[in-house]
Amino acid sequence: MLDGRCGEAAPLGADEIDALLTPAFAEVNLVLIAVSGGADSMALLALAADWAATRTGTRLSVATVDHSLRPESAAEARAVALAATALGLPHARLEAPLGRGARVEETARDARYAALSAHAAAIGAEALATAHTLDDQAETVLMRLAAGSGPAGLAAMRPKSMRGRLVHLRPLLGVPKARLVATLRARGWGWSEDAMNADPAFCRARLRASRAVLADEGLTAERLGVFARRAARAEDALLAVEEKAAAAHLSLAPNRAVIAPEASALPAEIRLRLLARAVAALGAGRVRLDRLERLFERTSATASGAATLAGARVAWTVDGRIVVTAAPPRRDVASEPKRG
């Protein structure tokens, strides 16, 4: 809860639930609901089960990923299984054990989505639903700002996106967490609290702890959510222009990408995106925006030159043509045979 107003929140009403879930779920035959056992996803489970009970055509299945990171995790998965069974829904506990180490949040997230995607494919679910809330969205915007993201990152999470062939639905993205907690309380449902959510070792938890200060300065979850929606609208428009520009001016072959000289007339943001596409296609690493921008400045400021970025070699010529190829792999000095 970025603005921490849990006490005043009202439970979600039937009309609100319908307005949230019908657009998300109505066209899907089988939705896999990801439930950790925390308040947000237990609320999603309760709301989705209510919604599905009055519908024909959409079936639900439930899964909990157990990372075995905390001693309580198996019991939490069992509690979700009990709740799902009481609602008449199938439940799976998916094991994705991890050790605590550097970047544990990211590693756990990757492992979680891999396990959920594999399970969705196994049961024939076309969509995965997670219980991300408005508070999660607000924290994501702040984290992306801090990381120096561009428009795509600042658009944060989308209510509907793709994970390979699986549709990822986030029907509660506009709902404050406080309302989900109030909804569970009104039903007398319990939930588990993950101590890692308050662990100051994690950026998200530190931001959460600063929520009252941020809200006092006008950075409420609502405002950050509106900002993300506006950024998403702008990003979608930019992406449409980028696609058109790529079709006209970017030729991609397996070993070479060429940005045609005519692209020089395009706005800088679009040229930058074409360069990002070319580097991503031929390179071997993550294209960092700040590095891409520095290289882009050089291609614009100097008549010709060459540089390496994210595993790709970028060469530009005076006529405005940019040619991107895969950079030769760096020789690993340590693995060179010793000369005798």
Ligand SMILES: Nc1ncnc2c1ncn2[C@@H]1O[C@H](COP(=O)(O)OP(=O)(O)OP(=O)(O)O)[C@@H](O)[C@H]1O
């Ligand atoms: N262990 C889990 N098992 C099943 N679902 C989970 C689990 N952990 C999280 N989820 C799902 O993902 C949602 C978001 O959880 P959380 O905010 O902890 O994720 P995150 O690590 O920030 O990842 P994301 O990139 O998806 O935001 C939860 O509401 C729930 O639907």
